[in-house]
Amino acid sequence: MLKRIGRRMLAATIAAGALFAPALAQAGEVTFWTWRQEDRAAYAELFAEFMKANPGITVKFESFAVEQYATVLSTALAAGKGGDVIHTRAYGGLEQFAKAGYLLALDNANVPELANLGDDARASLTLRADGKVYSYAFASQTLGLYVNNEVFKRAGVTPPTTWAELIAVSKTLKDKGVVPLANGMATAWMAEVFTSVFTNPLVGPEFSADLLSGKATFSDARYVGALGKLLELRDYMPPGFTGIDYPTAQQLFLSGRAAMFAGGSFEIANFRKQNPKLDMTFIAPPAPAAGAPRLVSKFFDGGYAVNAKSTNQADALKLVRWMGTKQFGDKFSALLGNISPIKGVTIADPMLAEVAKLNETSAPYITAVYFRYDSPTGSELLQSGIQKMMAGSMTPAEVGASMTQGIARYFKPFQK
C-alpha cells in the first residue's frame, strides 16, 4: 500500500515537473541560459549576427537572477531540462555541473576553436578528474586599482607605483579632505577582491606555485606579512569602512569623494555608464619596492557550455563554435567592455587594451583560481577572516591559519 502511494506520489511529481519545468528548445531553436540579464541587448546583437550566418537556427536568450542562477540551473539539469547552451562559471562553479555529467565535453573534434584559447583559459573550464574541457571561456577579468585622475591632479599627486608611495599619496589625499581609498569591508566578496589586489604583488610571483606544491601554506610569512600590510590601509579607507558596502564604495569613487578604488576590470563598463565624464585609469597595484613586479590578479569569469541532454546539440555546438571565433571575440569585447580570451582578438577600447597589457604581468587570483573547488572554499574562509582582521578581531596569522586548516580538509599538500 505504502509502496503504491509512494509510486503515485513519484509519478505525480514527475508529471508536475514535466508540466512546469522549462522545456528544451525545439528543432532549429537554441536556448541560451545566463545570469547576465544586463547583457541582453549586447547578446541580441551578437546572436543576430550568428543567426544571419546560420539561417534556420534561432537563438533564444533566457536570463535568471544572479542569486538564483546556480539553483535554477542545477534543478533544471537534474530534470533533464535547461538551456541548450549554458553560461557557466569557471573553476569550482563549473566543476560541480561537469562532475554531475550534465555538460557535454568539448574537444578539438566537436569544437576546433578550443585551439583559440590559451592554456590558463582552458584550465579554468576543465574538469580536473578527467582533464576534459566542458565550457568555452568567454572573458578574463583583472583585479587592480582604479585612479580618479581629476582628484589626483587636484591634490597634486601621481598614481603610486610602490607601497611606500601608496601610503604617502594616501596621506596627502587625506590631508586634503579626500577619502584616499573608496573600499569598505561590508560586502564579503569585495573584501576578498580588495585582499587579492594588494597582496598579490606583496607575496610575489612564486607564491601560488609554492602553495600548489605544498612548499608554502597560507601561514607562510609572505602571506601573513602581506595581510599585515593591509592593516596600514585602514587609516585611508572611508570612515566606518567595516560598514561600507560595495555600492557605497563605487559611488564614493564615481562621485570623486574617494580617489582610488581597488576592484576588477568588470567595473569599467558600469563605471562609464554611471559617470560618462569620469576621468579614470586602471593601474597595477603598487609593488613592495621599486623594481619589483606589480602583479595584477587575473582569473576567468566563466564560459559557454552545451547541455549534455540537449535535443539540439548540433546547433548548440555550432553556436559555441561561433562564440570561439575572433569575429565574436572582437564584437564581444567592444559591446561588453570585457576582455575576450580568444587569441588575436582586437581590443579597440584604450582602457581595455591597457588592462590586456597589464595581464602580461599577472598572477592568478589565488583563492578563486585554485581554492573554489571544494568545501569550505578558500574564498569563504578568506572573506570571513579578512573582515574580522580589518575590524581588529583576528590577527593576520590567525587568518592564514584558519585558511590553511579549512583548506587542508581536502587539499593534500596542506595535510602534512
Next chain:
Amino acid sequence: MSLFVAWPLLSALRYAFFSFKGVAPDAFVGLANFRDVLTSEPYASWTWRALWHNVIVFTSLMVVQNGLAYLIAFALLKGLPGHRVHQVIVFLPVVLSAVIVGFLWKLFLHPMFGMVNAALALVGLPGRPWLGDEATALGSLIFTNAWHWVGFPALIFLAGMQRIQKETLEAARIDGANDRVLLTRIIWPLVAPATTIIFTLTFIGSFNWFELPYVMTGLNGSPGGATDVLGLYFYRTAFGNTTSGLQDFGRGSALAVLMFLFIATTCAVALRYLRRREIQL
C-alpha cells in the same frame, strides 16, 4: 496538498544521507553529513555559532520586542487620547515587507550617510558602522526586527486584554492595584493564550530568520559571521554563495533536517508546557 508538503521534506531527508558528485546525488553515506555539520571543523563552529545567534535573537525578541508589545498593548487598552491613531502607527510597519524594512534600516544605519549617525552627531555623540561592527551588527538587526514586528504581538496582546472582563480590572483597581500590579498579577495570567501564540510564532520566526539578515548583512552573515544564523548558513551551504561557495545539497539537507527537528521538538515541548500553564493560570 500533502504531496507538495511531504515530498520536499522527504527529499531533504533523503538527500541528507547522500554524498554529492557535484550537484548530483552520489552515494549513501549514512550520518556523515550530520557528523560534518555537528562535529567536523570548520562546519561545526559555523553551525554552533549560527545556532547561538538564533538563540540570542529569540531571547532578545522575547524580551525587547514582545515585552514592549505588552506595554504598548496595555497603553492602548487604557484608551488614552489618540489611542486609535497610535494603534495604526504601531501596526503600520508590520504590513511592510522585510525586504523594504531591511533596505530602509540599512540606509538609516549607514556609517557615512545614515540618519542614526547624523542624529547622534547632533547631540555630540560619535557614530558607528552599526552593521559593520561585530559588537553591534546582530543587535542592529534585532532592533530592526523589533521595529518591524512589534505591532503584531501588541495586537495579539491587546486582543487578549480586551477579552478580560472589565469588572475584573475595576475590582483590582478598587482593591488598590496600580498599573504595575495590574500588568504583572492580573493581566499577565489572563493573557496566557496570547503569550502561547506569541512565544510560538517568535520561536519559529527567530529560528527561521532569513530575509532581514540576508538583505542587511548578506548571505555570509557579515561582518565575519557576526550575523550568521541557521537560515543563512543553511541557504549558503545548500544553494551556494555565487561569490564564494559551492552547492552542497548533502550537508545543506542535513542542516535543514536538524533545523526542522529542533524547531518541531522544541515547539512541541514548549506548547505542552504553555498549554498546561494556561489551564493552571
